[in-house]
Amino acid sequence: MLKRISRLLCFVALASVGSIASAEESIAFCLPEWKEMHFDDSAKAQQHLAAVQKLGCEAKIDNHGGHTDVVYRSPKWKSMEVATDELAHQWESWLKKAGFETLHGHAADHGGDDHAGHEGRDHAAHDHAGHSHAAGQVEEVNYRITDWKTIHIENQEQLAELTAMLKGLGCELKSSQHSGHADLSFRCPQWKHIEVGSHQVATTWEQWLAKTGFEAKHVH
Known part of the structure; x- marks a missing residue:
């Protein structure tokens, strides 16, 4: 391996x-x-x-x-x-x-599930394309941001780190440098989700996504 x-x-x-x-x-x-x-x-x-x-x-x-x-x-x-x-x-x-x-952001229909509307889904045990989860092993945080959002960043390390995170979430990105700072623009118009291992971690990401401008939903 x-x-x-x-x-x-x-x-x-x-x-x-x-x-x-x-x-x-x-x-x-x-x-x-x-x-x-x-x-x-x-x-x-x-x-x-x-x-x-x-x-x-x-x-x-x-x-x-x-x-x-x-x-x-x-x-x-x-x-x-x-x-x-x-x-x-x-x-x-x-x-x-x-x-x-x-x-790693998954599309809403990843494995055939509809993550924008969760009625009738069994979240205890499910299978996604390429990987499966038993009951209690995963929680999902769903998110989207339909319009472009621009963040003004002066620190290059913060720019690199936020860019990496937004790439991992599967967002579209645009950036420009001017007058000693950067403008980072992003959007994610379709629902995506990340999978995490605990309720606490899911809640933390839900809060971060909301503060960053996303619509966010925590699936229990």
Whole structure:
């Protein structure tokens, strides 16, 4: 699995330099606190180190007691682009297993569900294209913003982080630089949703989306 991820990382790195405009899916990710993963196999530890470094993480190796720890973090939101929804799910799964928080916006009809109107749906256990969830494992936050919204940003780090988050949510983006600041415009006219692992996290994202200008609905 690690070798496969490493090969995919090489592809993503090349795509970001080349024609990334052809990518169709984005995943945003962050890991604010240091994450430590234990490996008994030093080769696998090196592969994991290389993978998180290619994602732009701060990372280091700690050898002790006959095993290896890979320690890493990515405190700011970043994003990566892939060609298909299937690849996006593979990456999102790997990132979550590696300890990252992720954002990947799904279309309202993803897997055949209507997320704008939820009457009659069984939210306890459902299946989406490419992945399934048992009861209690996921909650959904639905969102849209039909008109373009523009945010004035003077800090370049904030611009990069917000851009990554909005890409992960699947928004259309436009940006312009002038007079020492940037204007970031975005919209998401069709209903989309993100899937999170707890009620608390879902509520936090619902509040953030509403404050940012989205219509937001938390599906229990």
